[in-house]
Amino acid sequence: MPVSTDRLPGFGMAGTRGAPGPSRLLTRALARPSLPATVGLVVVVVLFGIRAPELLTVAGAAAVLEVAAPLGIGAVAVTLLMVAGQFDVSVGIVAVASALVTALLTGYAGWAVWPALGVSLLCALLVGVVNGVLVVNTGLPSFLVTLATLLVLQGVTLVGTEEVTGSAGIVGLSDSPGWTSAAAAFSSTVAVGDARFRISVLWWLGITAVATWVLWRTRFGNAVLAIGGARHAARELGVAVRRTTVALFCLTATAGWFIGTLGLLRLGGVSAVPGLASGVDYLVVAVIGGCLLTGGRGSAVGAAVSALLYAVARQGILLAGWDLRWFQALLGVLLLVALLANGAVRRRLKAVPRS
């Protein structure tokens, strides 16, 4: 008996689905992960543009971008990790610790800057591998695993730095061999009018562009999206779930190293006094940028816009002469709004009949 699958009743569907016209456009816009961050950015720019007009000058923009760049670099890496359904709160401490390793090797062991940077990168990667292997092998929540990493590293760096140097920081590294070329790569400036823009802004934009391309246009990116949204399905279809997850933890650790290096070369020194909050900041920026806590959805561009929002709000509060502690309250409100918006999107995306 010839059997054809061409004419299955009830399964063929003709034409396109969804309302045409403006409402479809609106639906598409609402479906973009970066929408809440974009709306928030417009609001804070208008608000602080009125309260503190110097924010909107070229010098104001340069100051905002200098805050946003390292934050954005960390947030992009955390975004990719969150799309895969994992968290990393140890980015901030990896930044401090790897900067300290570089500083100790150059300031105390007399190394040149570039080899010291290479060794501190290896140390950061080691932290990433430990985080990743612990998470994939134990199945423990990555938030707690990286929180443990954060606490261990924080204790070790504080005590270790004081043991070696007798103080809580290392300064005066700018005459180490190789400093000039490293500073050119990581902290040179470009003058526009009376303002100076840091090269870190270029790094940030480049990393955001590459991350977007990797996420949407490569096999690795497809694996990241699938692991976060449907881990069981990804495993059944042969996606390298464990390898991809460990690679992403290495990526966030590398981002931490990069942030630490940017700070070290800008200041010519480093102090071992990290705030506990600095690790959570990247997570907050990533969530405001449209990451779902459950994974499967997020955007590097959203993270960039969100980092900009963070920086504008912070600089705006400074320039408006308010108490900077208002900034934390504002950030909390933004986070809550973003969580609610993302939750609404998620319910809509997941509102499908189970089969």
Added chain:
Amino acid sequence: MTGPVRDDGGTAPPVLELRGLTVRHGSVPALTRLSVALRAGEITCVLGENGSGKSTLVAVLSGLVRPDEGQVLLDGRPVRLRTPRRAREAGIATVWQDLAVAPLLSVWRNLFLGAEPLRGIWPTRRLDLAAARETTVQAMRRVGVTGLDPDQPASALRAGERHSLAVARALHFGARVLVVDEPSAPMTVAQHALVLQSVVAARAEGLAVLFVTNNPRYAHLVGDRFLLLASGQVAGTLTRDDVDAADLTRLVAGGDELTALTAVLTAAHPELDR
């Protein structure tokens, strides 16, 4: 819809053969010395109650679980299905019980997940979007879904279409062997029809089909051979000529209870016995 009656007597060499397959979960055996041969253009139905080793068999064939003992032979040559990707490359594709559809990903990303078409050279090696979209439309048309936007998220598909997506993916990648693990979730008649149609269509295209199901009546409708499993061991192998649907129902564990249930019901309500 009845399956074709075959009289080749199974003389064709098997496409896929399992010999003495043993899988243990810790010290508990999930499959014990299981041997089965799948031939091209034949549907082998695997029947058995929950925990009889059906899903372990599927997991071995799709590369998720490695057997502790025994051999898997593809065209007479031993192969090791170490990973799901390796199994797919060997031409063994699976329609998973949970369909393995990622709701947030687009239809074409779902179809190619784990085996995406690439173009360019490293470091700019990237997904071949045009080819992926076109192939997706073709593969979905093959299972009867037309006019589909390959970029819409899988969550926007109706339940039946999600089913079609899983079947289309398996048919696209399953060049030699199609493994169908029938969903345990309740399905509509139309969804059952889709699963059975895909199984029969794959047989018509000359694939060896392994159809895992709980339902002996559906199995008898399409199956050429029947493999009965009980606690990880082969409890019986039958051909279509050996049994009718009622016998098969009785043979499957739980069949006796069903007969008793039927007797009680028809005694209380004679109108049920037509």
